[in-house]
Amino acid sequence: MNASTAPHWQSLLPAAMVGTEKMALAAPALDGAVGALLTQLQAQADSPARALLQSAGVLAVCERAAAQGQPGPAPEAGAAAPDTRPALACGSLGITLRWVLAEAPVRLQIELLQRLDAAGLRLPAALLPLALEAGQRSVALRPALLAVLGERGRWLAKHSSYWRYATGSAAQAPLETRWSEGSLAQRVDLLREERRIDAAGARERLRAALPELPARERAELAAVLADNLSMQDEALLVALCQDRGAEVRQTARALLVRLPLSAPTQRAIARLQACLTPQRVLLVVKKWVIEPPQAAGDDWPADGLQAERPKGESLGERAWWLYQLARQVPLAWWTDHTGMAPAALLQWARKGDWTEALARAWLDVLRLAPDSAWCQAFLDHWPSKALQESPAAVLALLPPAAREPYWTQTLQAMHAGKVTGFNEVASQIVQAYAPGEHVSQPLSALLLEKLPLFLARSSLRIPQDELCCVLHPAVLAALLEPAALGILASPPDDGKARSAAQVLRNSLQVIAARHAFINLCPTPLPDENRT
Amino acid sequence: MQFSAESVLALAPDAASAKAATGLLKPGRWSALGDNAAAVWGQCQGSSGSPYQVQVDLSGPTFKCSCPSHKFPCKHGLALLLLKARDASLFSAEAPPAWVAEWLGARAERAQKKEDKQREKALAPPDPQAALKSAQQRWKQIDAGVAELRQWLLDQVARGLGSVGPASASAWESMAARLVDAKAPGLAQRLRHAADGLLQGGDWPAQTLRRLGLLQLACDAVARRDALDEAAVADLRVLLGWPLDKDAVLARATGVADDWRVLGVIQEERENNLHERRVWLQGERSGRRALLLDHSFGGRGFEQGWLCGTQQAATLAFYPSAAPLRALVAGGAGAAPVTGAQAEAPLPAHGGAQDALAAMPSPGVRAAASAEQEWTAIAGRIAANPWDGLHPLRCAQATPCRDGDGDGHGLHWAGRRLPLEIGQAQGWVLLALSGGQPLSVMGEWNGQTLRPLSAQGADGLWNWSAA
Numbered sequence: 001m002n003a004s005t006a007p008h009w010q011s012l013l014p015a016a017m018v019g020t021e022k023m024a025l026a027a028p029a030l031d032g033a034v035g036a037l038l039t040q041l042q043a044q045a046d047s048p049a050r051a052l053l054q055s056a057g058v059l060a061v062c063e064r065a066a067a068q069g070q071p072g073p074a075p076e077a078g079a080a081a082p083d084t085r086p087a088l089a090c091g092s093l094g095i096t097l098r099w100v101l102a103e104a105p106v107r108l109q110i111e112l113l114q115r116l117d118a119a120g121l122r123l124p125a126a127l128l129p130l131a132l133e134a135g136q137r138s139v140a141l142r143p144a145l146l147a148v149l150g151e152r153g154r155w156l157a158k159h160s161s162y163w164r165y166a167t168g169s170a171a172q173a174p175l176e177t178r179w180s181e182g183s184l185a186q187r188v189d190l191l192r193e194e195r196r197i198d199a200a201g202a203r204e205r206l207r208a209a210l211p212e213l214p215a216r217e218r219a220e221l222a223a224v225l226a227d228n229l230s231m232q233d234e235a236l237l238v239a240l241c242q243d244r245g246a247e248v249r250q251t252a253r254a255l256l257v258r259l260p261l262s263a264p265t266q267r268a269i270a271r272l273q274a275c276l277t278p279q280r281v282l283l284v285v286k287k288w289v290i291e292p293p294q295a296a297g298d299d300w301p302a303d304g305l306q307a308e309r310p311k312g313e314s315l316g317e318r319a320w321w322l323y324q325l326a327r328q329v330p331l332a333w334w335t336d337h338t339g340m341a342p343a344a345l346l347q348w349a350r351k352g353d354w355t356e357a358l359a360r361a362w363l364d365v366l367r368l369a370p371d372s373a374w375c376q377a378f379l380d381h382w383p384s385k386a387l388q389e390s391p392a393a394v395l396a397l398l399p400p401a402a403r404e405p406y407w408t409q410t411l412q413a414m415h416a417g418k419v420t421g422f423n424e425v426a427s428q429i430v431q432a433y434a435p436g437e438h439v440s441q442p443l444s445a446l447l448l449e450k451l452p453l454f455l456a457r458s459s460l461r462i463p464q465d466e467l468c469c470v471l472h473p474a475v476l477a478a479l480l481e482p483a484a485l486g487i488l489a490s491p492p493d494d495g496k497a498r499s500a501a502q503v504l505r506n507s508l509q510v511i512a513a514r515h516a517f518i519n520l521c522p523t524p525l526p527d528e529n530r531t
Numbered sequence: 532m533q534f535s536a537e538s539v540l541a542l543a544p545d546a547a548s549a550k551a552a553t554g555l556l557k558p559g560r561w562s563a564l565g566d567n568a569a570a571v572w573g574q575c576q577g578s579s580g581s582p583y584q585v586q587v588d589l590s591g592p593t594f595k596c597s598c599p600s601h602k603f604p605c606k607h608g609l610a611l612l613l614l615k616a617r618d619a620s621l622f623s624a625e626a627p628p629a630w631v632a633e634w635l636g637a638r639a640e641r642a643q644k645k646e647d648k649q650r651e652k653a654l655a656p657p658d659p660q661a662a663l664k665s666a667q668q669r670w671k672q673i674d675a676g677v678a679e680l681r682q683w684l685l686d687q688v689a690r691g692l693g694s695v696g697p698a699s700a701s702a703w704e705s706m707a708a709r710l711v712d713a714k715a716p717g718l719a720q721r722l723r724h725a726a727d728g729l730l731q732g733g734d735w736p737a738q739t740l741r742r743l744g745l746l747q748l749a750c751d752a753v754a755r756r757d758a759l760d761e762a763a764v765a766d767l768r769v770l771l772g773w774p775l776d777k778d779a780v781l782a783r784a785t786g787v788a789d790d791w792r793v794l795g796v797i798q799e800e801r802e803n804n805l806h807e808r809r810v811w812l813q814g815e816r817s818g819r820r821a822l823l824l825d826h827s828f829g830g831r832g833f834e835q836g837w838l839c840g841t842q843q844a845a846t847l848a849f850y851p852s853a854a855p856l857r858a859l860v861a862g863g864a865g866a867a868p869v870t871g872a873q874a875e876a877p878l879p880a881h882g883g884a885q886d887a888l889a890a891m892p893s894p895g896v897r898a899a900a901s902a903e904q905e906w907t908a909i910a911g912r913i914a915a916n917p918w919d920g921l922h923p924l925r926c927a928q929a930t931p932c933r934d935g936d937g938d939g940h941g942l943h944w945a946g947r948r949l950p951l952e953i954g955q956a957q958g959w960v961l962l963a964l965s966g967g968q969p970l971s972v973m974g975e976w977n978g979q980t981l982r983p984l985s986a987q988g989a990d991g992l993w994n995w996s997a998a
Binding site: 053065 | 535600615617618633672684685686688689690691693694719736737740741742743744745746747748751906909913914917930932933943944946947948949951956959960962963964966967968978979981989991993
């Protein structure tokens, strides 16, 4: 009920609007003491205008005294289900987490939420709105966030359409609805998920959907076949090699290279084998000689081989042909067929006339199906003359732990006079590790040893906070110690080298937050507010 | 003293200070942290130079810092108290260093001097003849202004509000300005408020009529003030914008000694950089509620801080009123020894509104009154002083809720829904804290919306803050 439309105002308003000079005042008819008072006012007032104003004043006061909000039923949402996990206590860790959710890099947010989850805790109620907002901004944060929302968080998320991602309803929607109505990214995720569980089912789903999809979506979805790839996928991939979209054809051919027994790959092997001849001495293979074809084959276009060199191609015509042929052959064939190890093959290629064609082709195939022996060979014998790229391209194909020796080597070579490469190593490290993962303790120590040398002459390209997030937890305490002693307060001006703790002053909050959550115990902490 | 980090943030003069204080909680910033029963202290490293000496007298809390900031309390003082709230183990209990001891000593001395001065003042009031004459002078001016307002109000209604147009605003403003000249700024403010509502929203005619009606009642009250008792005249003077000065209140009121629980604290910026702070208290033994209303200019802040949820022994002097609520701190617990009789005696004859709460079965603050008692108390206060617009309301067993698709936060309490006046972020926190379960909420009720100042539930405490 709106107070202003109540009958007593309706009787006063016409005269008030038109003016008591022109319209008679109709007294509001009310029972009880208020009605009696209004009647008395009307009788005593020296003018209708005065009676009207006094009546309005009396009614306004009575209304105020009676105002108690609107009657209404209890909230529809009901109460949140009881949480089984204890919440993080709202003490100092709570304050730290508040800062992290509001201002810290997503990488740190993910790490701390993961630690919360590992400790069997959930977010405290007071931080839920902040956390849900952070998840609204960052899709990457959501998996870690959903794990620690608890019943209370899911209940809260239901109250805002912006937080629908956290209510669990999207993931629970029927698979078919998600497939037909989801965004491309969601459909890629869905297909990837299905591919892991039911490879054939996912393939058939893709095959059925292909005719209706635009080229870009066909290419992205077809790439999902890389997971659990098998000969059963050959037919579909061969069909996709004739797709209208160049990107789709390229994706399909790249996947076929990973199926050595597939017909296209067998044809590619046959073509290449014709170019490779052994020179024997007394029946023992002494040397392999490679000679690119003298002319393009008629069957080449069908297999995506271009006879004509693209503009700006650095390879000569026959080298270009060789490069294309080699690009369609699995790396394993080379080692099997020639009996040479990857390192030997790279050295062999370097000595020959066709280094660039071979190195580029191998690198292309290696990218599609990373192989640690080949990666190592490339890193050890980088054909720097033949390739324009840096070894980082291959390094990125290795699992992070396998890359540490390379980073260690690069860092160890640095000294005060030569610090080049630090930025590259630092950004490779940050990219290599997912949030919550970190480099080994020796490498962390090495990074911290070289960082002040580097910062004395140059500046970091990646955010310093990000670098602090991949350091091994065991080195954090040492970075906080000088701070606790107040040593950071006076940076030395005498040109002495500064310590890592000093150069990382601005990231102290990130370091302290990580350190504070390392020892988060799995047992519930007493809730400070309840005591 | 036990207090929460949130209640410390509520002391910040503005949101920026609260944020800056939180940023100072980094390790390495602080050294020589110490505390005793009376104070906490520490040194905070600024961006350069020697560290600042930061200290807080816990009896207030009252802040002092050697930094050059003109904000009060400064971020260092707030951060020190936040550190204390968050991890008391950082502080070593030891004898305070000289710079702390000196300050505490000087403060005690000043407080003593102030008390002496007050006593002197009470013994030797200013010339009563002169005061009376000046008061009569002012009433004469007010009477003239009010007579003009009465006629002006009649004219508006006789001609009809329908003739109001965009040009009317300046005519209303000139009437308001004449009321300021007539030394009745309180009435001028109400008239300006009515003018602001003209032609605003479909509801404006009834809204305007309400405001003019209340002004009419004010005029009537001024006209017959000789027939009113002292308490009602005091309320009338507040309405006119001519409240009793603090010395007069302290000199005439009987102190109410009690352990006062801080129910809620809010600071707001008014026009021209004027900051208003309202501290709502309730006596543990008497059950009485009180409002400490203070103003400060610029970022100077308030000398004494009040931490929401804490309890302070103090003697309050209530402003005379038909529904007494506003009070001043007349002294610490020692200023007037508490006896049972004293705690109950000072209720004035017109204190019917307070009676409803004071007579609650359990006077303990933790046991809140029923909804019925709360609403009756408010109605009683409005009956005693129709112009008082802001009322403390404690809602036990109240459930925060949201309007379907709307943006509004509300509170469901005793079968009714009260719209909440609260920022979006804080509204969500309150909702999260409840999880659909009832909370104990304290806030300011203005007849239409409740502005929550503190809440307590199974999952923790919440209180208003500028952050």
